[in-house]
Amino acid sequence: NAGVTQTPKFRILKIGQSMTLQxxxxxxxxxxxxxxxxxxxxxxxxxxxxxxxxxxxGEVPNGYNVSRSTTEDFPLRxxxxxxxxxxxxxxxxxxxxGIFGKLFFGSGTQLSVL
Amino acid sequence: AQTVTQSQxxxxxxxxxxxxxxxxxxxxxxxxxxxxYKQPPSRQMILVIRQEAYKQQNATENRFSVNFQKAxxxxxLKISDSQLGDTAMYFCAFMKVSGYALNFGKGTSxxxxx
Numbered sequence: 001n002a003g004v005t006q007t008p009k010f011r012i013l014k015i016g017q018s019m020t021l022q023x024x025x026x027x028x029x030x031x032x033x034x035x036x037x038x039x040x041x042x043x044x045x046x047x048x049x050x051x052x053x054x055x056x057x058g059e060v061p062n063g064y065n066v067s068r069s070t071t072e073d074f075p076l077r078x079x080x081x082x083x084x085x086x087x088x089x090x091x092x093x094x095x096x097x098g099i100f101g102k103l104f105f106g107s108g109t110q111l112s113v114l
Numbered sequence: 115a116q117t118v119t120q121s122q123x124x125x126x127x128x129x130x131x132x133x134x135x136x137x138x139x140x141x142x143x144x145x146x147x148x149x150x151y152k153q154p155p156s157r158q159m160i161l162v163i164r165q166e167a168y169k170q171q172n173a174t175e176n177r178f179s180v181n182f183q184k185a186x187x188x189x190x191l192k193i194s195d196s197q198l199g200d201t202a203m204y205f206c207a208f209m210k211v212s213g214y215a216l217n218f219g220k221g222t223s224x225x226x227x228x
Binding site: 031033035040041042043044045048050056058088090092102103105107108 | 219
């Protein structure tokens with residue numbers, strides 16, 4: 001099993017550019033999440049999904065969009081990138097939300113907006 | 115909103131020694147889950163240990179154990195017989211029973227020295 005796969009691992013964007021961070025999981029998990037991790041800070045929730053076709057905002061959703069057309073995929077879209085979006089982005093999934101406590105994380109995407 | 119506070123940005127411990135990482139949280143919920151996640155330099159997030167608030171018994175996982183004080187809203191992690199591979203960022207996290215995602219603290223950077 002590959003688990004949670006994120007691409008790309010690194011990316012540099014210019015201000016105003018757009019991009020999509022890809023996330024796919026092969027564990028048939030219903031719950032998927034996008035977090036961002038800023039230096040010296042914990043992870044903050046951007047968006048989450050409890051199943052295909054269902055998404056909801058987290059703590060810091062501004063500047064991002066998501067979609068969940070399949071159970072496996074949960075892409076994160078950045079529109080009009082800004083320097084404040086420089087961060088490490090983590091995608092995660094779990095079988096039943098946090099009930100069983102185990103979130104499976106991808107290896108992260110380091111994004112720099114210059 | 116739930117907040118998670120880790121008051122120790124950095125700690126160090128010698129190999130084979132014991133170290134305790136602190137975590138406090140603020141919530142009005144009675145039922146919830148608490149977690150410690152480890153993030154080594156590889157950036158991968160790894161679940162270390164999990165505690166259900168309704169359980170009085172402290173969780174243990176091999177060399178890792180917690181001291182859960184519900185009234186004080188405290189959830190510390192004890193690492194016994196520290197190993198070089200324990201060097202990592204450690205994040206405390208909270209989740210409501212009715213919630214979908216984790217709230218993370220800012221993390222404690224632990225360095226294990228020979």
